Amino acid sequence: MSLILTPEPLSAAAFAPFGDVIEVADGCNHYAINYGRTERYHDLAALDVLENAGKPTVSIFRSQPAQFPLRVEVMERHPLSSQAFIAMQRKPFLILVAPAGEQPQLAQLRLFEVGAEQGVNYHRGVWHHYQFSLDEVRDFICIDRSGGHGANCDEYRFTEAVYLQRSPSI
Numbered sequence: 659m660s661l662i663l664t665p666e667p668l669s670a671a672a673f674a675p676f677g678d679v680i681e682v683a684d685g686c687n688h689y690a691i692n693y694g695r696t697e698r699y700h701d702l703a704a705l706d707v708l709e710n711a712g713k714p715t716v717s718i719f720r721s722q723p724a725q726f727p728l729r730v731e732v733m734e735r736h737p738l739s740s741q742a743f744i745a746m747q748r749k750p751f752l753i754l755v756a757p758a759g760e761q762p763q764l765a766q767l768r769l770f771e772v773g774a775e776q777g778v779n780y781h782r783g784v785w786h787h788y789q790f791s792l793d794e795v796r797d798f799i800c801i802d803r804s805g806g807h808g809a810n811c812d813e814y815r816f817t818e819a820v821y822l823q824r825s826p827s828i
């Protein structure tokens with residue numbers, strides 16, 4: 659028996675069990691800076707990267723597009739840190755997540771469509787599929803942890819048949 663997942667829209671409330679949505683939204687803490695020429699939307703994600711002498715790191719992931727339907731072979735988690743992704747070309751992308759725990763539970767898998775003006779920050783231990791793009795090679799800013807000590811990437815390989823489908827809108 660296969661499990662087929664289709665995307666749901668990403669909102670801060672829906673994503674709360676997994677992390678933060680990085681976006682300009684009602685209720686954000688924002689204020690004018692630079693003599694009124696810039697509005698700062700402040701402190702949008704809980705970065706958690708200092709465990710075991712880790713340090714914050716900004717990288718660019720140049721990701722290959724996935725082919726659909728995508729068979730989910732593996733998911734991963736970072737037990738020592740958060741990990742944020744923000745699309746540089748402002749194109750939508752898909753993320754697959756499951757709550758932190760010993761292993762991802764099939765019944766708790768969620769597929770979200772990240773909008774063109776959103777980013778995500780996975781909280782530490784949250785299971786997720788590694789980054790991929792849609793249609794074309796795309797660049798993503800990644801903010802996570804480097805240095806320090808301790809293994810920070812656990813993988814879980816599915817034996818069940820889990821597939822991701824795109825929605826017509828993306």
Ligand SMILES: NC(=O)N[C@@H](O)C(=O)O
Binds near residue numbers: 787
């Ligand atoms: N391995 C690595 O740095 N990337 C993954 O963590 C990912 O989520 O793409």
Ligand code: NI
Binds near residue numbers: 741
């Ligand atoms: Ni990751």
